[in-house]
Amino acid sequence: MRDILPEIERWISEGEEIALATVVRAIGSSPRPVGAKMAVTRSGRMAGSVSGGCVEGAVFEVALAVLETGQPRLVRYGISDEQAWDVGLSCGGTIDVFVEPLVRKA
């Protein structure tokens, strides 16, 4: 959280709506530890990462949906080793990412 707080605070001062994604569980090897965070604004800005590049695109879409509905979501990304290079995690691990609205206009 500390690592992306400066960006989040700048975005707040600019009136952005922000969703926060957090790795809450990692099964097998994962590129980022549990607790790793990524913030996404409704206007499309991003800070931090949850996987080292593999699932950020998918998390970005979920974050926009979460800002739309205001409802948090838990999403699992799990990819077999053979598929790993096609989509998802290049290391073949499984991660659960919790995505929640952080700042949202009523």
Added chain:
Amino acid sequence: MSGEIFSALRQALHEEEAVVSATVVSGELLGAKFLVFEDGRTVGSLGSSELDAAVRADAETFLKSGEAAIRSYHLSDGRNVEVFLEAHLPPRHLVVIGAVHIAIPLVAMAKELGYRTTVIDAREFFATRERFPHADQLIVAWPDEALAQIKITPQTDIVILAHDEKFEDPALHVALRSRAGYIGAIGSRKTSEQRLERLRRAGFSEQELSRIHAPIGIDIGAKTPAEIAVSILAEIIAVRRGRIGQPLRPAKTSPAAVSGDGG
């Protein structure tokens, strides 16, 4: 995350106060949040006082370890709730009393481990920027006066290298009354025993004195200042993680046990 909880979390991060955030990640209360601060203060709720109490009790472990993980809670109404607990800790702070030779590699290595570092010595020729280019803070003052200027929390590790009772005793008096995560003092077994005797006479209990790691460090046969710094930092890490500091290889496969000649 509600505005109230996010502002409380932001404030804690800015003020370098340790806090655990707990988030429900399963079931109908998905997203409910609860913050537990070092002093036991809480903000928010996970929707059940039973769950809040259980999480609050577990938060203490997370505040100590600095970890993040999901815990399952079985409530008396039969529900099973998964909660993500995450510690948000300020950077660890190494306070070194005695700007002696060993302190130089100790501070440099601690910096590499992500520590904020403070070096304290009453002698201005010792606590210089030239000797300690890596130190975040140099304080030229008596240890007890200097420690009074520092916020000592469970994230603070205090290493006393002064090797002189007129420096180390005042420092230990302050350290033992603080919530420091680690207190270590350099010196031989004999010096350490004499130090304990002085502190006993000063009124400290055996339980209080058991917090002092002395002779300081893990036994790796350290001789040079840099090796002693490794030994001290290894002990600090082990204490933080609740380990005693042994080889990871199982004891029965050690060369001595296998060959039988003991080297």
